[in-house]
Amino acid sequence: xxxxxxxxxxxxxxxxxxxxxxxxxxxxxxxxxxxxxxxxxxxxxxxxxxxxxxxxxxxxxxxxxxxxxxxxxxxxxxxxxxxxxxxxxxxxxxxxxxxxxxxxxxxxxxxxxxxxx
Amino acid sequence: xxxxxxxxxxxxxxxxxxxxxxxxxxxxxxxxxxxxxxxxxxxxxxxxxxxxxxxxxxxxxxxxxxxxxxxxxxxxxxxxxxxxxxxxxxxxxxxxxxxxxxxxxxxxxxxxx
Numbered sequence: 051x052x053x054x055x056x057x058x059x060x061x062x063x064x065x066x067x068x069x070x071x072x073x074x075x076x077x078x079x080x081x082x083x084x085x086x087x088x089x090x091x092x093x094x095x096x097x098x099x100x101x102x103x104x105x106x107x108x109x110x111x112x113x114x115x116x117x118x119x120x121x122x123x124x125x126x127x128x129x130x131x132x133x134x135x136x137x138x139x140x141x142x143x144x145x146x147x148x149x150x151x152x153x154x155x156x157x158x159x160x161x162x163x164x165x166x167x
Numbered sequence: 168x169x170x171x172x173x174x175x176x177x178x179x180x181x182x183x184x185x186x187x188x189x190x191x192x193x194x195x196x197x198x199x200x201x202x203x204x205x206x207x208x209x210x211x212x213x214x215x216x217x218x219x220x221x222x223x224x225x226x227x228x229x230x231x232x233x234x235x236x237x238x239x240x241x242x243x244x245x246x247x248x249x250x251x252x253x254x255x256x257x258x259x260x261x262x263x264x265x266x267x268x269x270x271x272x273x274x275x276x277x278x279x280x
Contacts, residue, residue, distance in 0.1 A: 054210075081266065093211070093270040106266070141210050145266075155201070156268060158210030 054159035068130040075144030189255030
């Protein structure tokens with residue numbers, strides 16, 4: 051298995067531009083997560099999808115951030131317009147349900163390092 | 168979620184056991200202890216988890232005290248590739264909030280040659 055795939059790996063953009071980050075979860079996984087990591091705030095959960103439906107988006111910083119999961123194999127995180135304070139590493143993770151309420155652990159992608167100038 | 172307390176950094180000699188402590192004195196009865204690690208420039212990686220019994224897998228051992236207020240992650244023979252930030256997390260293993268991993272600052276383990 052290729053693991054969780056994220057693209058691009060690095061993105062440099064200018065303030066005000068739209069940024070789209072992409073994630074392909076592990077095949078068969080039914081939950082997907084977007085995280086953001088900065089030196090100041092550490093690793094934070096932005097949004098959680100289960101069976102392609104957003105369940106918890108309380109971590110999304112503001113309306114400039116939006117996430118979609120049109121199907122089980124693809125998700126996007128969009129920032130419009132981007133600001134310098136959005137500079138961070140964005141991770142996507144996925145997991146699958148084992149049985150009953152038990153879940154496998156989250157498998158993280160390599161991340162996208164975003165720099166907004 | 169219960170909070171955890173970890174030392175900010177630790178050193179270990181290559182080939183020796185690394186013992187990483189974690190305090191979780193407010194842990195609830197249905198909360199498990201999970202350990203993840205993050206090697207520089209990579210995403211976090213699951214290591215092990217447990218409820219109250221000691222656990223062992225191919226990566227590490229987890230020792231949880233009888234009162235469950237603390238635990239220790241043991242890497243039996245640390246290598247240079249084990250240098251990473253290690254996160255101790257407690258969370259329910261079932262129910263509506265079992266998806267949440269709340270990462271603290273973790274412990275930076277440096278394995279020295």
